[in-house]
Amino acid sequence: MNIFIKNKQSKNLIDSETNVTTNNYKELINAINALKKELNAIILAHYYQEPDIQDVADFLGDSLGLARAAANTDADVIVFAGVHFMAETAKILNPNKTVLLPDLNAGCSLADSCPPDIFSQFKNTYSDHLVISYINCSASIKAMSDIICTSANAVNIINQIPKTQPILFAPDQNLGRYVMSQTGRNLLLWPGSCIVHETFSEKKIFDLKSNFPEAEIIAHPECEPTILKHADYIGSTTSLLKYVEKSNKTNFIVVTETGIIHQMKKSCPEKNFIALPTVTGCACNECPHMRLNTLEKLYLAMKNRSPEITLSMPILTAAKKPIERMLEMSS
Ligand code: SF4
Missing domain, CATH: 3.40.50.10800 (NadA-like)
Incomplete structure (x- = not known):
């Protein structure tokens, strides 16, 4: 039928x-x-x-x-x-x-920006470094990592590592730079990035701010530093949602993938959420x-x-340890 x-x-x-x-x-x-x-x-x-x-x-x-x-x-x-x-x-x-x-x-373009064979060579060059990987990576990269983190707990996890311990952070260089700014740590960064979060336009921020001068800019730390420097609040997707729920402001310029706006509208129907356009004005702020x-x-x-x-058993076993370490360190 x-x-x-x-x-x-x-x-x-x-x-x-x-x-x-x-x-x-x-x-x-x-x-x-x-x-x-x-x-x-x-x-x-x-x-x-x-x-x-x-x-x-x-x-x-x-x-x-x-x-x-x-x-x-x-x-x-x-x-x-x-x-x-x-x-x-x-x-x-x-x-x-x-x-x-x-x-x-x-x-995921970010996960794809960190091929396991090349990363393995890079990691071996810096064998004294602790490898902390953002969860947006393949199981093979997780299996080569010591600790996994997310955008919600990256700062907290890195603050728990002794300052004398060098850290290799992969794969998102923008999140890595943001974590460096929050922790004062110098991280060795893998040069990966997300195609969605690196596509936002600084010029469009100025345009929107002139139309909505009261609007708060809220951004995900995967965005580039030129965007993050304008943000009133930077956080993981969940923390962006919590932020708008608690805020007494009415207008928000949202600088992350537009899917989150559905929950923001459901949660705060009286508030106004404006997705920041991309450089070209295309729909690249939706993750393809x-x-x-x-x-x-x-x-x-x-x-x-x-x-x-x-997944193969060796990958399953090796990738589980750094995820469990993250869950312990962020509980
Ligand atoms: S928005 Fe899409 S491409 Fe970017 S990190 Fe998330 S899943 Fe990957």
Whole structure:
């Protein structure tokens, strides 16, 4: 039987084999919820996912929150609505569970900017350095790291390391520079970056500020220093959300992936959130990798139990230690 699944904007024919008949958004949600029960599954979603996915998730969070949720779940199947390295992290923390990613091509430019073979040589050149890696990296890079961090806990974790210990920080150089500014530490930086967070325009900040002089600028530390120097508040995705909830301001210029604005609007409907445009004015402030996942693909992944994340046992074992160290150091 054909199944025409339409979301709120009306989508395409996606499945010709299922015996579920649904032709609207509500029925698709019901089908996902039925599969959730059948599989004893949990849906974990990142704030940068499309709004439809955010609304169907059991847990919504940033990288740290999602890692904690993955570590604590007793579900048999984890459906990870995020990018590949995030689903890998869930698998590393749950090697005996099935971890599904709606689109296996949902990668990450930042993770890709740190190829394991080249990083291995770099690390060996600085063998006296402690390797602290941002969670936005592949399982192979995690396996070569001593501690993992997220944008939420990077400053806290580095402050716990003795000042005499040299540190190699990978893969995001912008987060690394921000951490240096907050800790006074000199870090050896791997030169990686995120295509989304390095695309924001300083000129557009001036333009928006002239239209909304009262607006506060809130930014993610993956942005470049030329952008961060204008920010009234810098923080992880979750802390940006908490900041706007507590603030008595009404207007905010949001300098990170635009997906978070969905939760900001839900949480503070009376406030105004303006996404900072990119240099070219294109939609590059939407992560093209994150947006590969759709509600329809999420449904199909659950129905087919595929695509599934698999990792070799040596990588699973080696990558687990630095993630667990992060969870201990940030508890
Ligand atoms: S927003 Fe940047 S760091 Fe996050 S998944 Fe997309 S490319 Fe990777």
